[in-house]
Amino acid sequence: MSTSPDADGAAAPRRHYARRESEFRPSPVRAVFELALDPRYVSLAGGNPGTADLPHEEIAAIADRLLRERGAEVLQHGSGAGVHSLEPVIAALMARQGASVDARNLLITTGSQMGVDLATKLLCDPGDVLLAEGPTYVGAMGVFGAYEAELRQVPVDADGVDREAVEEALARAEREGRRVAYLYVIPHHQNPSSTTLTLERRRRLVEVCARRGVLIVEDDPYAFVGFPGNDPLPSLFSLNPDGGIHLGSLSKTFSPGMRVGWMAAPPDVRDRLQIAGESVDIHPSVLSQEIVAAYVGTPSWREHLDALRAGYAQRCEVLLDALAEQGLVGVRWTRPSGGFFTWVTIDGVDPDTDLLAAAIEHDLIVVPGSSCFVQVPERAAVRLAYSNGSPGSLREGARRLAEVVRSLRGE
């Protein structure tokens, strides 16, 4: 039972919400979405991919052709499994990570977010334990809350999540008689820490989880946005196709506006995910799926992706250089090999500080590190996204962050 003031500050009627409502948390990225559109602010919060340099005319021509030639079909209902033309496109992407999949494994979704929702819906009862990296993706934490799971986080070092820490967490849950619904991992260029799980650790993690009968949900939207020279490692799914669910997305390599991603899972799991998905949104947009199928995998897309990856690397460099130029003592950041983010830890600031509020005071928007943990973290931290900022805004963002830090430290 909850009550709340409404938009005008007047008391809203008493409503009886489901118990899970008390766990609903707006993602800090989404909560400031409108604010970030105000040019007064520099936002390093949203993990937006570069869409300005996409070949808009070419994509327009694809959409135009699909609507003219197959309008009745692409404007109609589609299958809950997705359109057939996407199967080879997805299978080719997954093959580049060592996995062999076909229609029996694949389910098209509106993106990784829905993948996390459906996996949790299928696997997690209220009160179950979910293991994830610490820090982890804030959007996944929203899902875990909505399903009333108890999130336990496993520390991440430069090589990703450690097998021993996972084993310890699994053993603890067993001692306590608690069920672990699944292990949630972002193996490439992790959001938010930017670490990539090494191949050796992938092997060990898969082995530990298989032995304990715990499924791995591998959320892998950044696999293909490694900086030049950083191609994807074998997926956890490829190392044990029966042991988990792989979530893929076209949002980072093409367009988040399309809302097209996928899940790969053992057939018995995949079939249940489709039923769960159909009850959530029936099927993803047919037009979007066909646009993706016609563009992703083409030479033009490969060229765009190469340029994107080089561009992300450059932007990352600009941001890291700008951070270094601030000459702040006790501020450290991760050095990404791909992805969208760097994770900045800040000594001499209380980890419990509301860093988003503090940043907004300086016309800066960031994702506060504390939002990526279920408990107060050891160190104050922020996630900075460089993926879609201009060099000027990245430099200005670093400058404003330094102001925030100095101000919080009373310097």
Added chain:
Amino acid sequence: MSTSPDADGAAAPRRHYARRESEFRPSPVRAVFELALDPRYVSLAGGNPGTADLPHEEIAAIADRLLRERGAEVLQHGSGAGVHSLEPVIAALMARQGASVDARNLLITTGSQMGVDLATKLLCDPGDVLLAEGPTYVGAMGVFGAYEAELRQVPVDADGVDREAVEEALARAEREGRRVAYLYVIPHHQNPSSTTLTLERRRRLVEVCARRGVLIVEDDPYAFVGFPGNDPLPSLFSLNPDGGIHLGSLSKTFSPGMRVGWMAAPPDVRDRLQIAGESVDIHPSVLSQEIVAAYVGTPSWREHLDALRAGYAQRCEVLLDALAEQGLVGVRWTRPSGGFFTWVTIDGVDPDTDLLAAAIEHDLIVVPGSSCFVQVPERAAVRLAYSNGSPGSLREGARRLAEVVRSLRGE
């Protein structure tokens, strides 16, 4: 804990699924989606709108322009609230049903299905009672199952659901100490019975529910596809904007392939629905939303909608005439004033018969009436869709249905 044979019939590994998994039911429409594409079958199952007569070139030109002129934006992430340009479009539609809404009430979704999912996520704990019409929409039943609600159905007559029956069900739940999460109603051209709730009954229903503090979830995708002369009645939401959630869809009046619909709710409820929605799919497709915003409400769309409505009325006539021509005794059907379906009851056939399997034997696909009830219904019935069939297929469908009936009766 469930086990199941996999696609090859071999035993799949034992998996531990969430408890709700035992309630997952594939919709019969979705389960036969691929089969229905086989030209051997006549399908009167899927409630597909007419998309063949949409002005494909005009829509192609809209998409083309959006992608060329605003490519970086429509291919990028959008707000979880939806794009601003849709607000006046939706507000105008709702005004035609007597409701006054703005951004504080509105949330864009991927369609009514997601609306049912989010409303249930927000309002319904496992074991709560949900009231709905009997028969009701199979896709909503999938949602109710996924949230482990106990569905109780209230009979429908020619004027829709009856206030007294609802009052009785509410009183019973109260006596039993059971919470009623909400009342689910499809007020126009109900799926599957094709009845429309009269204005008098709307008023009474709203009053009863307000008195008991039970929210109404009004799923209203068919409001604007009444046959010529059948314009929408005031929405339940318009009669008590604080008492419920209105679900709207552009799938019936424009395109289900776009995946764009909306929810309207009191602001305190709406804000929670947005948080719930962002954790499911972040936001609906920006490109789809902008296409809808640019087309729906234009003179061209109004012309298309008029033609659609006339076309649905004609197709309905063809199907009802063809049913009459079969001369079956003890077979009755509803006479729609709009929407996509007629509900056919069949005397002399066991209500527990698997009518889908029986129909498939005769190369016909229908939605079995029993799938629209949580308990075995009083009468054997099928839902027939005329919305997207050719006159030939509608006639052939009626002929095959007659075969099915005669065969089941041993005639």
